[in-house]
Each structure stands twice: as C-alpha cells, then as structure tokens.
Amino acid sequence: MISWLGAQMRRIGWTCVWSWRGWIAAWATEPALRQWSLANLLSAAAAFWLPLTPAERGLILALGILLLAAELMNTAIESVVNLVSPEAHPLAAKAKDCGSACVALAALAAGIAWAVVLWGLWTG
Numbered sequence: 001m002i003s004w005l006g007a008q009m010r011r012i013g014w015t016c017v018w019s020w021r022g023w024i025a026a027w028a029t030e031p032a033l034r035q036w037s038l039a040n041l042l043s044a045a046a047a048f049w050l051p052l053t054p055a056e057r058g059l060i061l062a063l064g065i066l067l068l069a070a071e072l073m074n075t076a077i078e079s080v081v082n083l084v085s086p087e088a089h090p091l092a093a094k095a096k097d098c099g100s101a102c103v104a105l106a107a108l109a110a111g112i113a114w115a116v117v118l119w120g121l122w123t124g
C-alpha cells in the first residue's frame with residue numbers, strides 16, 4: 001500500500017513537471033497564449049472588482065482557464081502537425097483548423113458568459 005502510494009505521488013509529481021514544461025515551452029513560442037493570459041488577468045481583475053456573485057465569478061474564472069487549456073491544446077496539435085506534415089496536406093489543414101475552432105469556441109463561451117453577467121448587472 002505504501003509503495004503504491006509512493007508510486008502515485010511520483011507519477012503526479014512528474015505530471016506536474018511535464019505540465020509546467022509544456023506551459024513554459026508554449027509561453028516562449030506562442031504569442032496567442034501570452035495574449036489570452038493577459039486577457040485572463042484583466043478578466044479576473046474585473047470579475048473581482050465588479051459586484052458579482054461567487055457563482056458568476058467562478059464561471060468567469062473557470063471559462064478563462066478553459067480558454068488557456070484550449071490554446072495549449074491548439075499549440076499541441078500545431079506542433080504535431082508541423083512534425084509529421086510540414087508540407088501542405090488537407091488533413092493537416094483540417095487538424096489545424098479544428099484546433100483553431102476549438103480556441104474560438106472557448107473564447108466565444110467566455111465572451112457569452114461575460115455578456116450575460118454584465119446584462120444581469122445592468123438589469124438587476
């Protein structure tokens with residue numbers, strides 16, 4: 001039992017190390033990730049500055065983090081496509097376009113959440 005627990009803790013520890021490495025690598029090469037991170041900071045500051053409910057704040061913060069996750073997934077897809085298909089190919093285009101659509105939908109979700117929350121503030 002103790003050795004199983006130790007193995008799980010080591011696995012979780014390595015997962016944290018690899019995830020941090022992924023974040024650092026994407027941060028260094030992807031301007032879009034830096035822009036979304038700045039937008040997220042501003043969004044989180046506004047969510048705490050405005051008189052929102054805890055549920056509204058939670059929604060805004062969670063969708064912002066999901067948007068960053070979508071951007072990282074898009075970066076992962078782009079990296080793999082560039083590795084296996086540097087030349088033009090319809091499937092490479094499809095993979096990259098879908099990754100881009102994934103980020104766009106996550107951004108739309110965050111934007112809709114902000115619009116609904118602000119509408120509630122305005123009318124409430």
Ligand SMILES: Nc1ncnc2c1ncn2[C@@H]1O[C@H](COP(=O)(O)OP(=O)(O)OP(=O)(O)O)[C@@H](O)[C@H]1O
Pocket residue numbers: 032074078081085086087088089090092093094096097100
């Ligand atoms: N190997 C390829 N084969 C076919 N089309 C491609 C290929 N690479 C890129 N494209 C097309 O060009 C678009 C932009 O690809 P690119 O790799 O430049 O992404 P990007 O500008 O870095 O995207 P993002 O702004 O999301 O980071 C893709 O969505 C796709 O339609």
